[in-house]
Amino acid sequence: MGRIKKKGTSGAAKNYITRTRAVKKLQISLPDFRRLCIFKGIYPREPRNKKKVSKGSTAATTFYYTKDIQYLLHEPLLNKFREHKSVAKKIARALGRGEVGDASRLEKTLIPKIKLDHIIKERYPTFVDALRDLDDALSMLFLFANLPSHQHVPAKTIELCQRLCLEFEHYVIASHSLRKSFLSIKGIYYQATIQGQDILWLVPYRFVQRTGGDIDFRIMGTFVEFYTTLLGFVNYRLYTSLGLVYPPKFDAKSDAHGGELGAFRLEGRGLGATEESATNGEEQKLITSAEAQAEVDKIAALAAKEQQEDEPENAVVRTEEEDTEKIDTFEVAAQDADVLPQPQASNAEVASLFAPFTFYLSRETPRAPLEFLLKAFGCKRVGWDGNLGDGAFTTDESDPSITHQIVDRPALPSESLPQVPEAPKSNGEKGKVQWPRSTMPGRTYIQPQWVWDCINQGKLLRPDLYAPGAELPPHLSPWVKGKKGEYDPTLPLAEQELEGEAEAFEDDEDEEDEEGSSDVEMAAANGTNGTNAIVDREGSVEAGEGMDVASDESDSEESDEEDAGEEFDGLDSEAESEASDADATLRRHQRELKAEFHGEKIQPVVQTKKEKNAEIRKKAEKKRKEEAEEKERQKMMLPRRKRKLLKRIEHGEDKRDKESEALRKKRRRIEKAQEAANALS
Template sequence: MAGRSKKKGTSGAAKNYITRTRAVKKLQISLPDFRRLCIFKGIYPREPRNKKKVSKGSTAATTFYYTKDIQYLLHEPLLAKFREHKSVAKKIGRALGRGEAGDAARLEKNLMPKVKLDHIIKERYPTFVDALRDLDDALSMLFLFANLPSSEHIPAKTIALCQRLTREFEHYVITSHALRKSFLSIKGIYYQATIQGQDILWLVPYRFVQRTGGDIDFRIMGTFVEFYTTLLGFVNYRLYTSVGLVYPPKFNAKSDEQGGELAAFQLEGKANATNGATNGHDDDMAINPEAQAMADRIAAMPDVDDEEEQVMTDVAADDEEDQNTEGIDKFEPTAPDADILPQPQASSSEVASLFAPFTFYLSRETPRASLEFILKSFGCKRVGWDSILGDGAFTTNESDPAITHQIIDRPPLENGAPAPREAENGSSPTAQWPHSTMPGRTYVQPQWVWDCLNQGRLLRPDLYAPGAELPPHLSPWVKPKKGEYDPNLPLEAQQPDGEAEAFEEMADEDEDAFEADDDDDDANMDAVTDREGSVEVGEGMDIASNDDEDDDEDSESDADGGADDFDGFEDSDAESDVSEGEAARLQHQRELEAEATGKKIEVKAPTKQEQNAAIRKKFDKKKRQEEEERDRQKMMLSNKKRKLLKRIEYGENKRDTESENLRRKRARLEKAKAAAERG
């Protein structure tokens, strides 16, 4: 007896996927609410392998979801909230239609349901490490909204919430010294912090005036912001309690209005570490006693007295010199084939106190928020700036003698700048930038802070002086591979054998061609001058006879014919080897004859161009031999492996060509710079 035939579209891939239209009908909610619910729950569209089987032969563009995901959403408590919201919205609409504005306001205030996402955070992130791993996009989105202006799409309340949460997170990074790397890019400033073993990378935009376009769907972005604010609130609470700090920290609204930003928050240590529910969040984590003691010391740390400030100022210059001269020893291999020893690195405590001995002053044109965050994350407790930049500065007096470093981003000083003028009370000189500088103070550009941070040590400040040509600012996450161009290494260490000589030959040929063009131009100008200054045509000129013309034509034709008959030898490898052997034999013969006759042979020293040509020739010969050997090895491969090797070689040749172009450009710039210094 034959079994029943299966109906098409009831099993297999057609049953595993469901279209968005069917999903919305099944959940009985609107499309915007469906999008919002999927974002909260982390459910995304899926692409089936065979769309025809899933859509029963249709090829129309359709969005599909997993059927199990939609089945999972049927039991979501937020569905009831969405339906209540729809019901109350209908009542408010009827009240407004009848002109009862007071009843509409009362309904919105009392009956509109409040949506909470606490249970979704617990579902999506079972452990705290899972939340930390998913924090990159959350921080980037919240920092973006914290820098946006308020508009009809973005309420000021949302922006204030993003600013508060992001600054609380920055305070934790400062307290725990978790910041590791940072990079200035076109998009903004990248930061990387290591928290409980997890590397978190986020992007902070520059503080320019943001113009939001009309092609941005702020409803979708607002849904993400609503979810991310809840997530970051939980994460901040857990991070603060892990180091024994009270969450949320005290917030000074007046200081925030005056531009205090980080200074508007005051951290406090917990007097008694207890477990249980705090601020509405359940936490079953026991606080580490050592972390609690450290937090209490941080919270109870008094401000630095003026006498201690002066002592630290006197010692700062000596500490800076010691740190610039004393470095970590490097283990160099004794032989090319010896084992590579692991290099010692600075400890995390040393890196965390990188800027601790110094007092910084930020000029008005520098990015105050990012510099304050980085300097305080690496131990600096004394950061000052002009009062126009906002509240919370260690000092607003640019002439304060306690300042050891000033970060500026202005043109260099003019030659012959006058000395600092005396203040009115005669106590200390006053700095009048850019006409004068304070003696004993180090002036650097902002890039110095980022490069010191990425390398984990204090760099030479004279390389970052005002107006100096800055070193390349490279991404700390991109490590140059073998064969690629590395701007940090000197050019000689990256060039293969014979490349430097080839660059010099090319440069000499370019110069010769340029000089030849100049000579041709001069000759043409002389000819024009002679032609203009000559007398009438025929005067002082010997007119050749017809016989002479025939002789000249015959000689020219003979010369042309000889040229046609013999084109010369081709410059081949075998002939070049023969010529080298013949030249060596002739040289040896001349030496023997000179030795027999007692004469001395004058040996001419080869020119630099000849030496470069010889080195380049030797390198080309070696390279040719390697290519021939490689071709012989290719012949032993199968067709499939030969094609794979061809693709690999294509990528390598492309990389080598790009690296060679960059090295040639750098060699040209270094040569021009050396010529300018000599001139």
């Protein structure tokens, strides 16, 4: 006879451990246990059968893997937590005795400093692993960088998050690795491709943040402590890969005046003298080595000399090569052929999207995201009003070198603006009043969305569509790809509507207008308001209605028979309509033959718009009915399991088609209202 196993000593009961037992096993407090689990990346687990794990109990319990807790037994941070606990007891004892000086001395000298370097190396053995886990880190640090300081979030933590985020943005600008951005309700999404990894993070808008009391900042602070260490490692590796010195030089005075990105100056790592890159308006030069730079200059001189010698002979060949360097576009060969994905622009073209322009940001525009986006896509000269902060290329709005000005308010008539005295310049000339009172000739005025849409589409869009006060095009997410049959706001309705859908909408609108006009006429004849008459008619109860509580069986049988008769009549309605159409065509043909026999002139039958729409709708419905019947015949050949799967797929497609049709109807109503308003104006 085999040995009887004791309950709870093997299987799922042994693989899981409760949080209370784990805390007792590690001999630390619950806050320290949470902190340690966050640092090590250990999270609660949900067993398949809680009764087996908890030995029949159904109480709400948090479980962990037993092997994860055993792995924590050898963590060096446990000793740091215990040392911190003992020093905290000594400080509390000194404060209880009134020895404030001893307590401060103990806090400065004996409090252990916790370093997470070994944990970063354990959790991310390769640099690619760290990049893959950078999404949440960047989102959390950008969130804390925009928070106000209070008792739970100290100012030092906010300053550290701001510095690390700005350093990362400088790398994205220098490497031109930013790809897409999107304005959403939550904030601004950014996506950068770094060493083949797509990194997506969220930056909140700079509104006044009000932190509620239901937020546990201790847990969030633990994540911030870990993420700051991780981003510090990542920034160091990224800067050294470009040959930049890390950390970059930081100008505290410029940062105090709102410099932000302009408060950092990047340096190239060189053996001799280093060349500093300017913050705004100058070219950035990275020198990795003096010998390497000399070799590069020598090769460049030789290449230029050879180009000058071969210029007259190879002029035609070079023009052909330039033509071949252009990106090809794939066109659809047949009507039902597959649509091939178009090749995207090269990184060099995307990186220099805004390079030839000089931008000026008005006071009402968000300076920080626009400065980051413009510089990340090649713009070297970005100016703004002096009230927005330090580090601008120019603060003079009338600078003639400005090619584009970004504004976020409509152009108002000069009569509605208050009178402002013109400020005299230093040389005695009167300063010109600029936007919104006047515009500079030769300058393009655009709204901020133009920058985001140009970046997402990888090309410069028409600026007149984004002029001040203009109705902007829809701003869609660049990560959502439209599927066949879905509503696309960028395409016209004629390309998306099904056959006969526009005619059906016109008929429905005409019927609604006729019903509304008839109701108004009846109300006017009765001497009452139209809307009140409609409400009274719908809400009124005629004599005898609502009085019968119980009905006889005969009444129910009669009603069932009537419903069945109505259903039967509905089934033959299509056949009757087809027969009536055939009779109408036969009578028309007979009239034509009679007129031809008597030698009379045959008058053409002029169809009304309603009749034409009805004819188009009938053809479309007939075509769809034939397709549905053919599809049903094909489904009969499928096995039962696949037929059920196809039914679920069709249910989802029908739901999507109904939503798309509702959106198209809504857009058509809006366009019709706009046309009516334009006609009246």
